[in-house]
Amino acid sequence: MLRSVILAASRSSQVERLVATAPYTRDVVRRFVAGAATDDALRATRVLVDDGLAVTLDHLGEDTVTPEQATATRDEYLRLLKMLAGAGLTPAAEVSVKLSALGQMFDEQLAYDNARAICAAADAAGTTVTLDMEDHTTTDSTLEVLGRLRKDFPSTGAVLQAYLRRTESDCRELAYAGSRVRLCKGAYKEPESVAYQSTREVDRSYVRCMNILMSGDGYPMLATHDPRMIAIGEDRARWFDRGPERFEFQMLYGIRPEEQARLAGEGYTVRTYVPYGDQWYGYLMRRLAERPANLVFFGRALVSRK
Ligand SMILES: Cc1cc2nc3c(=O)[nH]c(=O)nc-3n(C[C@H](O)[C@H](O)[C@H](O)COP(=O)(O)OP(=O)(O)OC[C@H]3O[C@@H](n4cnc5c(N)ncnc54)[C@H](O)[C@@H]3O)c2cc1C
Numbered sequence: 569m570l571r572s573v574i575l576a577a578s579r580s581s582q583v584e585r586l587v588a589t590a591p592y593t594r595d596v597v598r599r600f601v602a603g604a605a606t607d608d609a610l611r612a613t614r615v616l617v618d619d620g621l622a623v624t625l626d627h628l629g630e631d632t633v634t635p636e637q638a639t640a641t642r643d644e645y646l647r648l649l650k651m652l653a654g655a656g657l658t659p660a661a662e663v664s665v666k667l668s669a670l671g672q673m674f675d676e677q678l679a680y681d682n683a684r685a686i687c688a689a690a691d692a693a694g695t696t697v698t699l700d701m702e703d704h705t706t707t708d709s710t711l712e713v714l715g716r717l718r719k720d721f722p723s724t725g726a727v728l729q730a731y732l733r734r735t736e737s738d739c740r741e742l743a744y745a746g747s748r749v750r751l752c753k754g755a756y757k758e759p760e761s762v763a764y765q766s767t768r769e770v771d772r773s774y775v776r777c778m779n780i781l782m783s784g785d786g787y788p789m790l791a792t793h794d795p796r797m798i799a800i801g802e803d804r805a806r807w808f809d810r811g812p813e814r815f816e817f818q819m820l821y822g823i824r825p826e827e828q829a830r831l832a833g834e835g836y837t838v839r840t841y842v843p844y845g846d847q848w849y850g851y852l853m854r855r856l857a858e859r860p861a862n863l864v865f866f867g868r869a870l871v872s873r874k
Pocket of ligand 1: 727
């Protein structure tokens with residue numbers, strides 16, 4: 569019910585106008601999105617890097633339906649990477665890319681070609697790309713594209729979602745030397761047939777997946793704001809003797825900034841995921857629609873900085 573209401577709102581230009589002009593909207597958006605322009609993304613990145621954090625930048629927009637939109641997204645990433653290198657912000661900053669924004673929904677080869685161009689630009693800029701993971705209907709296609717990209721760009725990062733039943737097995741497949749894997753819980757509404765539904769089951773899966781990645785040969789990227797998962801991550805880092813160059817923590821821009829600073833202060837590598845672009849309305853609303861629990865997630869972030 570709540571999900572349907574939010575989804576309907578996400579498609580309504582009237583509600584968008586209402587939300588965009590509401591008194592607290594600017595504060596909410598500014599808290600979670602770096603800004604609309606590439607310069608805003610660079611400014612936010614500079615502040616974070618100066619504070620000792622690594623960054624991954626996401627140009628907002630997904631579910632692209634035309635080749636022109638997909639090409640425009642690719643070109644924005646190429647411009648961004650050039651600007652990051654010019655500003656001396658690589659390799660501290662890398663980019664996160666959604667294949668659906670590059671044409672995956674209607675032409676997988678086009679999405680691959682666009683992603684490949686972005687990987688080549690990142691390589692020339694001295695940094696890397698991570699392929700965000702979207703809903704479960706795209707997992708096979710995204711891992712397939714990842715495999716092709718890694719042939720030429722082996723540092724291309726993968727994302728695996730602990731809520732999917734298949735993910736333990738995917739972790740085993742991807743825990744090889746040089747393989748960068750972001751482990752998150754998963755943000756989409758998925759059916760029981762493919763995904764664990766309870767928090768307890770998802771958390772248990774996250775720990776099992778973390779154990780596989782941290783004991784393996786790859787480079788785990790633990791993306792979570794959950795204090796329990798972070799504490800277990802710190803424990804596994806000690807147990808498997810992983811220093812700051814052999815794994816990292818990741819959190820979203822505007823969420824638990826003090827915890828990000830604490831972990832960085834303790835010598836861990838911490839990467840902040842920074843979204844930017846003018847499509848923030850769809851981004852925030854889709855996040856809420858995909859997972860109404862995110863209402864609490866975003867709301868909590870507004871009142872808490874810890
Ligand atoms: C860097 C990064 C990249 C991501 N990439 C993807 C992706 O490619 N695909 C995808 O599906 N999902 C992605 N996600 C989203 C992810 O899957 C989860 O939906 C999201 O991170 C919420 O899960 P959680 O582990 O942070 O904690 P939750 O399970 O939401 O919360 C657990 C506990 O964490 C603490 N906590 C959580 N939020 C806050 C807050 N705002 N303030 C204070 N405490 C808080 C609370 O103690 C809470 O009880 C990404 C997340 C991150 C951090």
